[in-house]
Amino acid sequence: MEHDKGHIIPYRTLLFVVTGLIMLTLISVAVTKIHLGTLTVFTALLIAAIKSAFVLMIFMHLKFETRFFKIMVLAVIAVIGVVIFITLLDYLYR
Amino acid sequence: MEEHRDDLASKTGMWLFLFTEMLLFGGLFIVYSVYRYINADAFHLAAHELSVPIGTINTIILLISSATIAMSITAIQKENKKLSLLLLTITVLLGLTFLVNKYFEWGHHIKEGIYPGSSALSLRGHGDVLFYGLYYFMTGLHALHIIIGLIFIGFIARMIIHDKITSDNHVLLENSGLYWHLVDLIWIFLFPLFYLIT
Incomplete structure (x- = not known):
């Protein structure tokens, strides 16, 4: 603990x-x-x-947390980024 | 009595909740980017009616309030209970100021007949309807988060007064701080996307 x-x-x-x-x-x-x-x-x-x-x-406080937290936050940001990117690709080149 | 506590689990839980919040607003930002792409000109013109000075002041207010709640964690870690409470009070006051500004901002638009479903807005075309629909929904949802954050901080301040949160047991204060910073983080993106499109 x-x-x-x-x-x-x-x-x-x-x-x-x-x-x-x-x-x-x-x-x-x-x-x-x-x-x-x-x-x-x-x-x-x-x-x-x-x-x-x-x-x-x-x-x-993320800078001082363990790698576990950093990876989780990066993963969520990546998910949002990828979804925005794919959605815009669809609209730009449809 | 033996104390059973797991600060790391508590903080992990808070972060997991924040992720759902990030995805919620992330989804709204996707809706925004698609509608803006389709109605680029209408979005530019509609955005000119938002007050950049009020938006800028509100951004600075939220940034300072984020700093004060972060400092209140430093204060409690240094066993300065009074300073920690003072900084939390300042955070709450700044949050309330933000809401008052938002009230006047919304009031100004509503007085001009610009609100979802109004006849004046529907006359102005599809792009404007979408812009103001998203503006009211996203800033409204954000304001709701501010209100929840203020209540959260209020409970935390009470716990500090009653010594339930101390220098070696302050994970709840940290979690309320994380929530407040997330609200700040969302505004960091809302501000340029709604106020600064030229």
């Missing part, structure tokens, strides 16, 4: 991460002002992906 206190994330790290996340949000808003065409969607999703990686790894 596990009764350990576990890994403690310092306040400083959390403040650092949240500052980064806010800056990325502001960047994603600023980027929409520039007309990049189809790249706009891509950049918006790329920034969202970077932000969620920080939330998952630091806030949700």
Whole structure:
């Protein structure tokens, strides 16, 4: 049975991460002002992906968990990604 | 009395539940991407009516609230009960602020006659109906998660007050944090997909 206190994330790290996340949000808003065409969607999703990686790894503590948790989360993200990809393939090339 | 606890199992269970949530919203994102692909122009025009400043402020509010609940775990691990409770209170207040902003946002659209099933919306064409249908459903489902998260955090705060959650038994606080971060995670994708399409 596990009764350990576990890994403690310092306040400083959390403040650092949240500052980064806010800056990325502001960047994603600023980027929409520039007309990049189809790249706009891509950049918006790329920034969202970077932000969620920080939330998952630091806030949700995934970086300090065992490999078991990391593999499970990656598997679920992969399932969603594959289903979106296949659905769009169907609509793009029907 | 001998205590029977398995923190790892508790956390695993929470993650498994979060996976079902991710698949639920994942499914909605698939619906969104297909409808947006078919009605690209209507989605772009309809999205212009959403307020980017309010959306940005709400995003920042949720990000800060995620940081405060993460810090409250650090505080309880360092046996600082008061700070942990204070940070949870701030998290709840930020969550409520998010909901108030959402209320005004929805209220503004509804006042203009834009809501699912309204005659003003059906006059504007199929693409707009789909955009606002998804907007109300997805942000509404997300807001419901915020409300559940706030109640969850409320119970956790009570347990901290009564010393049921302590520095060496805080897995429930961690689980409430995981839930709150997931709600934040979903918003990270909802925000660009609804507010930032130009």
